[in-house]
Amino acid sequence: MDCQKKSEQMRERINDFALGEVSQKSELELPAHVAECEACREAYVRAKAVRSIVDRGVETLVAGEPSPQFMTRMRARIAAEPAPKRWNWDAWGIWEQVSRRPLSYALGALVLATLLIVVMMALPRRHVSAPNVAEVISTSASPSVATDSPKTSAIPEQPRKKLASRSIPSPRIRREPEVLVPKGELLAVVRFYEAIHSTTVDGEQLYAGQLEIQKPLEVKPIEITPLELLETPVDDSDKGPGLL
Amino acid sequence: MNRNPFTGVWHSGAEMDALAASFPGSAVSQDASLEREFEQRLADCPTLAYRVALGVLRNTAEAEDVAQEAMLRAYRNFHRLRDRERFRSWLVRTAWRLALDRIRGAGRRERREHAAFIEGQRGAAVENVVATREFERHVAQALDELPEKLRLVMTLAAVEGYNTAEVAKLTGLPEGTVKSRLFLARKKLAERLEWIVKKNLSR
Numbered sequence: 001m002d003c004q005k006k007s008e009q010m011r012e013r014i015n016d017f018a019l020g021e022v023s024q025k026s027e028l029e030l031p032a033h034v035a036e037c038e039a040c041r042e043a044y045v046r047a048k049a050v051r052s053i054v055d056r057g058v059e060t061l062v063a064g065e066p067s068p069q070f071m072t073r074m075r076a077r078i079a080a081e082p083a084p085k086r087w088n089w090d091a092w093g094i095w096e097q098v099s100r101r102p103l104s105y106a107l108g109a110l111v112l113a114t115l116l117i118v119v120m121m122a123l124p125r126r127h128v129s130a131p132n133v134a135e136v137i138s139t140s141a142s143p144s145v146a147t148d149s150p151k152t153s154a155i156p157e158q159p160r161k162k163l164a165s166r167s168i169p170s171p172r173i174r175r176e177p178e179v180l181v182p183k184g185e186l187l188a189v190v191r192f193y194e195a196i197h198s199t200t201v202d203g204e205q206l207y208a209g210q211l212e213i214q215k216p217l218e219v220k221p222i223e224i225t226p227l228e229l230l231e232t233p234v235d236d237s238d239k240g241p242g243l244l
Numbered sequence: 245m246n247r248n249p250f251t252g253v254w255h256s257g258a259e260m261d262a263l264a265a266s267f268p269g270s271a272v273s274q275d276a277s278l279e280r281e282f283e284q285r286l287a288d289c290p291t292l293a294y295r296v297a298l299g300v301l302r303n304t305a306e307a308e309d310v311a312q313e314a315m316l317r318a319y320r321n322f323h324r325l326r327d328r329e330r331f332r333s334w335l336v337r338t339a340w341r342l343a344l345d346r347i348r349g350a351g352r353r354e355r356r357e358h359a360a361f362i363e364g365q366r367g368a369a370v371e372n373v374v375a376t377r378e379f380e381r382h383v384a385q386a387l388d389e390l391p392e393k394l395r396l397v398m399t400l401a402a403v404e405g406y407n408t409a410e411v412a413k414l415t416g417l418p419e420g421t422v423k424s425r426l427f428l429a430r431k432k433l434a435e436r437l438e439w440i441v442k443k444n445l446s447r
Contacts, residue, residue, distance in 0.1 A: 016427070016431065019427055019430045019431050019434060020423065020426055020427040020430060021427045022420060022423045022424050022427065049441075050434050050437075050438070050441050051430055051434065053437070053441050054383070054430055054433045054434055054437060054441075055402065055406060055430070057379060057380065057382075057383035057433075057437070058299075058383060058387060058398055058399070058401075058402040058433070059402045060380055060383070061298070061299055061302065061380065061383060061384055061387065061399075061402070062295045062296070062298055062299040062399060062402045062403050063295075064294070064295065064298060064304065065291055065294070066290055066291060066294045066307075066308050066311060067304070067308065070290060070294070070308055070311070070312070071286075071290070073312065074286065074290065074312055074315060074316075077312060077316055078286075078315075078316065078319055081316065081319060081320065
């Protein structure tokens with residue numbers, strides 16, 4: 001069988017096969033075909049020769065041994081190095097120190113733990129579930145608190161939006177709610193807030209605070225005086241051209 | 245009272261080491277065994293590192309420098325390279341990287357040893373084709389133009405006598421990947437060197 005003319009593709013396959021292509025199909029089909037077809041056998045032998053030349057060409061590039069002085073110099077460089085490190089999980093010798101005086105270290109650890117507990121307890125505790133002041137005000141206080149024109153604001157509008165968009169992982173780090181309070185009623189709101197959060201809640205005080213907030217804003221009537229034409233005395237001694 | 249007769253034996257070096265290592269406070273003997281193991285690696289691995297470096301640098305003196313540097317680094321990290329295969333694989337990668345760094349860093353490409361090549365000695369025989377320095381130079385150029393993955397596999401295959409299993413161990417790649425990379429490298433080299441091979445084979 002001569003397939004040289006009919007199949008350029010076959011020659012390509014034979015070439016790849018000779019160069020070491022990994023393919024189950026080629027491994028099964030091509031050896032038998034090459035055994036039968038003279039032209040393909042010739043192509044195969046030629047491709048094998050090319051492969052051999054390429055392989056040996058690369059081999060010549062990496063052939064050779066290091067010079068006899070190589071090992072002498074190698075040993076001299078190794079001798080100048082410190083001994084190879086062993087794997088040591090307790091590189092700083094901490095466990096070794098501890099195991100020598102276990103009682104002392106245990107006592108020290110106990111003292112440290114006690115100190116830590118004392119410090120933690122002494123730290124001021126934040127109200128984890130503090131009531132939302134804005135909600136309290138909007139439900140119990142007068143609507144004037146929420147609807148009046150804002151005169152004081154702790155944080156401008158833009159950063160507030162950013163804060164709101166953040167995910168808050170824990171209530172412990174939750175920010176206090178921001179409340180817009182008219183200047184005149186700031187003191188009352190503060191008192192009201194303190195009353196809510198103080199451990200001794202006084203009902204009367206709370207009520208007084210509420211009343212104070214509920215007071216409507218006092219708006220002084222604006223007096224508008226009508227415009228009056230004032231007569232300006234004309235000085236005759238003025239030599240310049242007068243306006244009138 | 246122990247009535248058993250005294251049965252003393254001379255232990256071999258390895259047995260003595262094992263015995264000494266079993267005692268507490270055996271740091272010294274462990275260090276000694278480390279040294280001995282490294283001596284074994286020193287006996288059979290420098291050639292591997294040298295050839296890998298030579299495959300990149302093509303300069304014997306520089307390849308020796310790189311091989312020594314790689315061995316020295318292996319010595320410093322020997323506590324985690326005690327396994328032979330791991331050591332060889334690590335050494336090959338280090339030598340390859342150091343050689344590439346050296347060639348990139350100093351632009352030594354031009355100073356390689358293939359400047360003077362011998363004309364002649366051309367014939368139809370494969371041996372003659374390969375023997376020519378001109379061909380060697382062309383192979384070197386073609387090899388340098390291969391992508392790094394293919395170049396590493398081709399170089400290591402040449403070092404290891406085209407044993408794909410060994411190359412797979414050294415590179416940590418599956419053997420099938422090594423075979424396919426080797427095929428691609430050969431194909432590219434054959435395409436690149438086709439004209440010179442044909443010219444020589446036809447004579």
